[in-house]
Amino acid sequence: MGTLSNNLLINLIAGSIVLIVSTSFPAYAKKVKKLTDPALVQALHQETYDTQTKVTDMDLLIWLSAMSSKLERRIPNAFYRIRLLSAIYRESRAEGLDPQLVLALIEVESNFDRNALSHAGAQGLMQVMPFWKNEIGSPEDDLYNPLTSLRYGCRILRHYLDRYPNAIEALAAYNGSHGRTVYPDKVLGRLDKHWRFKNDQYASQSAFNSKLASSDAPAEADDRWILN
Secondary structure, three states: OEEEEEEEHHHHHHHHHHHHHHOOOOHOOOHHHHHHHHHHHHHHHHHHHOOOEEEEEEEHHHHHHHHHHOOOOOOOHHHHHHHHHHHHHHHHHHHHEEEEEEEEHHHHHOOOOOOOOOOOOOOOOOOOOHHHHHHOOOOOOOOOOOOHHHHHHHHHHHHHHHHHHHHHHHHHHHHHHOOHHHHHHHHHHHHHHHOOOOOOOOOOOHHHHHHOOOOOOOOOOOOOHHOO
């Protein structure tokens, strides 16, 4: 009976995704059939269904579904893609950041390559410099671990948003190019072009400095994120 109920729930989630995304996000209409892919539906179920309360987080489900279609070309593995997006959402909210901004920053920094290494030595998804381990972490932290990179990157970005009066300066500081606008313009351009979401928390530049009240706890880094 438990297996039947679980399968029924998964099928209902799949149907709900198709209906909700088709009606709420017409731009994804041609891709919506892909949302019935069993691996994707299972991944969405695992990330959005609370086994204790028996409740599905529909807001997160809609967001993950929409962002998954945008990220599928870069990350074909449905389970890794959904878990990564879920972690981006949680880590962003934990630091009071717009997840859409973080997605745009990751695209510019590493194009979602968790093994990215810059000429300057910046590592991982959010291209964190190793010296930050002495500032906000510990020497043994693995900056190529996606969860570790997200935790560091979001905390660093929050630091600069609190330090500088606007998002342009904060983004430039994150990139080590304070005083120039090439990098901020690139990130905000990707945000507008690729990652806008109809429920964006940040509708204007001034809102980048707003803190979101959130009770979401950041995810824990573990070996599950070292995927082949």
